[in-house]
Amino acid sequence: MNELKTDPRWQRSDMMEDRPKPPASQVPTLADVAVAAGVSTATVSRCLNSPDRVTKKTLQIVMEAVDRLGYSPNYSARALAAGRTNTIGAIIPTMENAIFARGIQAFQEELQQNGCTLLVASSSYRPDLEEEQIRTLTVRGADALLLIGYQRDERVYEFLKKRKIPAVMTWVADPEKDLLSVGFDNKQAMRALADMVLEHGHRSIACISAETGANDRARDRVHGIRQAMEAAGLDPADLKVEETQYSIENGDSAFRKLMSGPRRPTAVMCGNDVLAVGALRAAAAMNLRIPEDVSITGFDDIELASVAPVPLTTVHVPHRRMGQCAAQTLMSALEGGNPESIALPTTICLRETLGAAPGLAKPDRTEHRVEK
Template identity: 40%
Template structure:
């Protein structure tokens, strides 16, 4: 069988009527080539079936044009939107994204980081800032740019593209206190290795303390980020002798499970208990009752993370991004608490939300 002749970059250049250097720029930095010329080159590449030699290109440039992205979960639509936005932006600059999943396990994340570094990725997209300092030292020693998402932290703030989880949780509690709630419970993710969940918990606790309230230990339940876990936690909380008037959920899968269990238990939401979420995923506005929640700017975060990482790859000076604003979205899963003689009056006249409050259907 006759071996097929491999199309070369020079073949593409001749067929497209441009120089080999222009073809190379079109492949590696598409935005640097005029649209009309870029379309002609890309059409020629497709017609001739040209496939760039990635290994040769990496050897010549010492760049793989690959970015590693490590997500805590791939079983949760929460991470898909920002990852897609990130991929579109870096893709337009000629980079390909390789994705791995840590399953919220720091050891698994460490393995993925090591594998990506061995593969000579040009940069890394990570979620959160809490990890072994040795990992950061290794990244800096090897000169690998990285961006940290879903968090705005004083630790490595020049690498963080995200939002203030604690402030968003505080705003939510402040709003619920103005409704009259004094007896709170919280369904949280595990916080030992999750700085986002930890920040949300501390935001809730700090806001309650400002109002002279507290979150008793038996009213804080740590559960996996799954609807079934939210169901079980809701059932436990609402089966108590003195159930809460408001259950704060640190993630929306928790909140969805809580609402499903409320229906099965014939518990009226928000008549008997208010329920809140965090993130404003698509289902939040469709579930019954529609969920009061914090809207996180996921698409914008993905785009800004890409721009921040690309700036590092271009060798630009690193400037700490400003936290992205979140939005409190008030829907029908929250209302003033049921009448009870245990409620104590507190002064809420001076309540001011730090970020805007939006009413949704």
């Protein structure tokens, strides 16, 4: 109902919020509004659904009657008649930082252009809570769902299949998965960044990651680093990984743990920009120079990366394009189309936090520019 409060046709209804609801037998109907306004029910319907098709005077009379009677359109009845609610659900792991904000914003904008409303839930990285939210959103009428990643119990996919609810997996791309997705290959994206870190002469590399047990994106990013190490002749088992939850504070704490051992890494690769900024904060507190003493990298290229005290080398994820394509894909599925999965490219943003390994000559720094 939030969209009603921002629609100028409904601004007057805010004054009705404190009125007691009438008994069901006294709930005003469309016909009651028509009688009160002295117009036909068809005219009332046009005022509510296509106000540009009536005169300003008629619209004012009808909306005054709507306000006076406290009439609310029966959207449930409309949805039942149409077989659709034009409501799309999105379940994201967290709302506590900006990792998913840009993509979800673009997703919502595209849905709005198609006459759909977005409902968002946050699972707090808990598979059990996500499953509950999936069932709740669908039971309450969501026509389709946006989900993050592939990893969830098979019974969830069976539930969606039986109810014929289209779902698109985002922030992931794997052609071997028989699931509709719009995203990118986390493993290859992180491997490309790890290759660059190795090209800068780093041989002692560590990683700060989200907990990988129930997070396939985090797990693939760690695997990407290990693949790059193995290709460079290093033992991937030597990669020291600190797993933690996404936050600046946790990135700070994990970095301090990595740097407290007998063999300090010369490069710390972080699973996202939030963790990386926490690592930068810890490095500053420890009087470590970036990148002369240690290099730090992130992942995502959210706004925080470019405004960090030392601009962060990171992987640019096309968040907005992903959100737009995900919405278009779901709309196509709802209209009876047969949309295909979309794999989007990522780009490395080489900024100031990645430098040569201590004791090595500084390599050429080529700026990798990306479109935002």
